Amino acid sequence: MSTRQPHHHPGPHPVDDDLVLLLIAEQFPQWAGLTVERYPSGGTVNAMFRLGDDMVVRLPLVKGGVQDVSTERQWLPRLAARLPTAVPEVLGHGKPTEHCPWPWSVYRWLAGENPEAGALREPLLLAEDLACFVTAMRSITLPGAPPAHRGGPLASLDASTRAAIEALRGIPEEGVDRDAVLAVWEDALRTPGRGGPPVWLHADLMPGNLLVDRAGRLTSVIDFGCVGRGDPACDLFPAWNLLPAGAREVFREALGVDDATWSHGRARTLSQALIALPDHRGTNPAMADNARHVIRAVLGEAQGR
Numbered sequence: 001m002s003t004r005q006p007h008h009h010p011g012p013h014p015v016d017d018d019l020v021l022l023l024i025a026e027q028f029p030q031w032a033g034l035t036v037e038r039y040p041s042g043g044t045v046n047a048m049f050r051l052g053d054d055m056v057v058r059l060p061l062v063k064g065g066v067q068d069v070s071t072e073r074q075w076l077p078r079l080a081a082r083l084p085t086a087v088p089e090v091l092g093h094g095k096p097t098e099h100c101p102w103p104w105s106v107y108r109w110l111a112g113e114n115p116e117a118g119a120l121r122e123p124l125l126l127a128e129d130l131a132c133f134v135t136a137m138r139s140i141t142l143p144g145a146p147p148a149h150r151g152g153p154l155a156s157l158d159a160s161t162r163a164a165i166e167a168l169r170g171i172p173e174e175g176v177d178r179d180a181v182l183a184v185w186e187d188a189l190r191t192p193g194r195g196g197p198p199v200w201l202h203a204d205l206m207p208g209n210l211l212v213d214r215a216g217r218l219t220s221v222i223d224f225g226c227v228g229r230g231d232p233a234c235d236l237f238p239a240w241n242l243l244p245a246g247a248r249e250v251f252r253e254a255l256g257v258d259d260a261t262w263s264h265g266r267a268r269t270l271s272q273a274l275i276a277l278p279d280h281r282g283t284n285p286a287m288a289d290n291a292r293h294v295i296r297a298v299l300g301e302a303q304g305r
Contacts, residue, residue, distance in 0.1 A: 015059050015100075020049045022099055024057070028092050028106065031055070041208065044284065046225075051106065055091060059104045066102045068225025071146065073105065075227055083136050085129075086110055086220040110220040112211030115242060117293045121216030123247035129218035130205070130243075131254035134235045140200040148203040150272075151230015154188060154264050157271045161185055164274040171278060176295060181270060184302045188267030191260050198229040205237045207290060236265030237272070240297040241290055248301075270298045 017036045025032045034052035041048050045065035049057040060066050073090055080087050092106030120126055150157070165185075168176045202209075203226035211220035236257065239248045252262060273294035281288040 015047050015061065017049065019099060020051070020057050020059070023094060023097065023104070024051065026097065027094055031106075044280075044287070046223075050109065054109050056107050056109050057094075057104065058107060059094075059100065060102045063102065065225070068223075069103045069105055071227060072224050075142075076224055078142055079140065079224070079227070082140050082142075083221070084132050085218055087224065088222050110211055110222065112213055112219045114207050115210055115212045115216070117207065117242050117290065118244075120242070120244070120247070121212075121214075123216075123244055124250050126212065126216055126218055127238075127243050127247035127251040128254055130210075130238050131251050133202075133218065133221060134205075134255060137202055137235065138199040138232060142200070145200060146228040148198075148201040148228030148230035148234060149226035150268070151198065151201055151203055151228060151234050153231070154193070154233070154267060157268065158185075158189065160275055161271040164271070164278060167278040168274065171281070174277065174281070174292075176274075176277070177299065180299050180303070181274060181295065184270055184298060185267055187302075188263045191263045193231070193233075193264060194258060194261050199232045200228070201230050201232070201234050202227055203230065203234050205235055205241075207238075207242050208286070210238075210242075231264065231268075233261050233264035233268055236262070237269045240266060240269045240301070241273075241294050245301070266298055266301065269294055273298075 017038060020036045024034070024036070031051060034055075035050070036057070037050045039048040039050050039056065045060060045062050046068060047059050047061050049059070051057050058069070060069065072088065073093060076087055076090060080089070088110065089108040090105050091108055094100075094104035094106065096102055115126065165178050165182055168174060168178060202221060202224065204223060205221070209221060209223040210218060211222065213219050239251050243251055257265070273291035276287050277291040277295070280291070
């Protein structure tokens, strides 16, 4: 579930079951007899369709999703064996046609459900699982990595974060304490970073990009469209967008995160939530609800609650 903001892209390209059936019949006739059903997702740049029982089609909704397709095709086969959880396996490379102007992909279906903040079955164990995944990502040494989406300096997010805080001024019903979130943001900007070389990142560890089993343990991580090298603080998102306070500390301890990196990770997660809330409050309830959760979690931690 990519969480890139839609105002960076033109409007969505219309896609539906009939389009997917047509594309499959044209390009993958061996699968033409399989059922197609749109899969509900909170993503903003790609649509997902179940194909039979064992596959899923991922189609860009906007031009900004095209790079995700290319990135996953290039890197997922090389990352899969280096990670402790399952990741998407590309089974088919769909080509642009007159019906669909962008490349698209067919993946093997990964079973599981998205974890929900406030309703985790095993939050401490899930925190350990997430830390194991992030540690494995950071240890990858594959050459030629692209820069991770959002993986640059924290200051590069300053203008968009302040604009989002200002936009929330016009939505008083959300009740966001703009002074408090600005204080968290500016404190992080004043905190020197860890230094050191960039590391491999998933760079979009949102609940919608995680799959857990019935016991609540992490089984798969999906949507690698933002993957690349960058600031390790970028992969601390689950600390605030998913984990409760106790599990958050388990996650931090397992990763050995210093104070500066933690401050930057918290600010990055807050920035994404502040931008998402005004954009998605009327169109994407799941993403807006998670943004509200992040803001509460960040302010609660920053204020010692």
